[in-house]
Amino acid sequence: xxxxxxxxxxxxxxxxxxxxxxxxxxxxxxxxxxxxxxxxxxxxxxxxxxxxxxxxxxxxxxxxxxxxxxxxxxxxxxxxxxxxxxxxxxxxxxxxxxxxxxxxxxxxxxxxxxxxxxxxxxxxxxxxxxxxxxxxxxxxxxxxxxxxxxxxxxxxxxxxxxxxxxxxxxxxxxxxxxxxxxxxxxxx
Numbered sequence: 001x002x003x004x005x006x007x008x009x010x011x012x013x014x015x016x017x018x019x020x021x022x023x024x025x026x027x028x029x030x031x032x033x034x035x036x037x038x039x040x041x042x043x044x045x046x047x048x049x050x051x052x053x054x055x056x057x058x059x060x061x062x063x064x065x066x067x068x069x070x071x072x073x074x075x076x077x078x079x080x081x082x083x084x085x086x087x088x089x090x091x092x093x094x095x096x097x098x099x100x101x102x103x104x105x106x107x108x109x110x111x112x113x114x115x116x117x118x119x120x121x122x123x124x125x126x127x128x129x130x131x132x133x134x135x136x137x138x139x140x141x142x143x144x145x146x147x148x149x150x151x152x153x154x155x156x157x158x159x160x161x162x163x164x165x166x167x168x169x170x171x172x173x174x175x176x177x178x179x180x181x182x183x184x185x186x187x188x
Contacts, residue, residue: 003043005053006078009060010067013079018067025077030068034084034131034158034174037062046078084158084174085132088139093126094150106150113146122169129161131173 011018028046040056069078095103122129
């Protein structure tokens, strides 16, 4: 028997109509990391053992809460559940209190270190946000190796950072996987 291929996002459970349907459905969650969610084609297992082959239109991705399957007769629903990686928060606040040329040199050194790793980053005020794209220990090792003076860094859950970012900044950090992303849903 051939595996069904899901080609459309039916809606999102954050929308009232889908939320009401979900309240009465048996939901199978399709747990995805933020990097898989960036793809328009993938195969994933659901929480109840179902397999979901997804092949969306080009440049279309799934977001947290997207509904891929709804069968009113059986009361079944398949919903995407995203796991977002932590974000490294680099605090450059101390640079405001040192000599300008030194601050510029440190900022360039940090940019070089992050760029060499090909890590996406968003600068907002005196903070730089970098998504966890590799193991945390690797990111910590890179930061220790460069030992850039006057900066501090920590790791925070993405959910704590996202509310303070503009939509284009979220896309840069999370690859378009955050639930505020808008798509075109098929009316069904």
